[in-house]
Amino acid sequence: MNTNGIAATAERKDLLSNAQAENEAARTLSKGGPDYGVTFPLWRAAAGASWHDYTRHPFVEGLGDGTLPRKAFMRYLVQDYLFLVQFSRAWALAVTKAETLDEMRACAKTVHALLDKELHLHVAICAAEGIPEAELFSTREAPQNIAYTRYVLDAGHSGDFLDLIAALTPCVLGYGEIGARLASRGNETGYADWIATYAASGYQDTCRAVGSLIDSAVAYRLGSEPQESPRWRRLCNRFETATRLEVDFWEMGLSG
Numbered sequence: 314m315n316t317n318g319i320a321a322t323a324e325r326k327d328l329l330s331n332a333q334a335e336n337e338a339a340r341t342l343s344k345g346g347p348d349y350g351v352t353f354p355l356w357r358a359a360a361g362a363s364w365h366d367y368t369r370h371p372f373v374e375g376l377g378d379g380t381l382p383r384k385a386f387m388r389y390l391v392q393d394y395l396f397l398v399q400f401s402r403a404w405a406l407a408v409t410k411a412e413t414l415d416e417m418r419a420c421a422k423t424v425h426a427l428l429d430k431e432l433h434l435h436v437a438i439c440a441a442e443g444i445p446e447a448e449l450f451s452t453r454e455a456p457q458n459i460a461y462t463r464y465v466l467d468a469g470h471s472g473d474f475l476d477l478i479a480a481l482t483p484c485v486l487g488y489g490e491i492g493a494r495l496a497s498r499g500n501e502t503g504y505a506d507w508i509a510t511y512a513a514s515g516y517q518d519t520c521r522a523v524g525s526l527i528d529s530a531v532a533y534r535l536g537s538e539p540q541e542s543p544r545w546r547r548l549c550n551r552f553e554t555a556t557r558l559e560v561d562f563w564e565m566g567l568s569g
């Protein structure tokens with residue numbers, strides 16, 4: 314093959330991969346979002362309109378088109394710092410509720426990522442706005458923040474690993490879905506860094522890893538037909554309740 318032939322093949326491959334990427338995006342949209350495994354899409358479908366209210370909330374749309382007032386974003390971000398502190402505790406609880414070493418490792422990794430990466434992002438943005446970390450830590454928690462984080466912790470304390478994971482899932486995978494969708498619109502907004510954090514391939518990989526953790530945890534405890542288990546409905550309820558608490562969290566950002 315001459316060099317032109319090689320170039321033409323490379324170009325065709327590019328065209329093909331673009332077409333594949335577009336097909337993938339179209340399939341993703343028609344399904345209501347990325348799958349991240351097999352359990353998550355079932356829980357998402359069972360949550361019905363609540364999932365839409367969470368992932369298409371006006372706060373989210375404002376991030377996407379840049380119309381979200383900075384004051385609302387900062388109110389959200391300061392509360393989110395406190396939220397992440399409680400979520401680190403919840404993932405640490407998941408380490409103690411785990412039943413396999415792989416589960417323990419996956420949850421411990423998330424605790425580490427939260428404490429050593431995600432929290433720093435919030436601290437850096439707040440520092441740039443003149444809010445020091447000590448002030449963040451001593452801010453009063455909003456009732457919506459208390460309701461959500463303590464609901465998740467209670468799901469873990471009163472239930473088993475699956476109860477806790479079902480309550481943790483909307484947070485992790487919902488942000489993956491929101492980030493991917495907002496980034497695919499390609500708007501240049503003041504919130505591009507926030508969007509890029511969750512659209513990044515690193516975070517999308519995390520979402521797939523968490524999706525696979527959920528699938529294995531469900532199969533390990535409920536077998537190959539989990540939807541037949543008497544526990545299935547309760548897990549769907551946990552997922553939906555956490556989803557509704559995410560909606561309230563966005564509302565808190567817009568209030569005041």
Ligand SMILES: Cc1ncc(C[n+]2csc(CCO)c2C)c(N)n1
Pocket residue numbers: 393396397400423427431483484485488559562
């Ligand atoms: C209200 C609220 N919900 C979800 C997230 C996203 N999030 C929370 S913890 C975590 C990492 C793994 O658990 C991610 C991505 C957030 N920051 N704030």
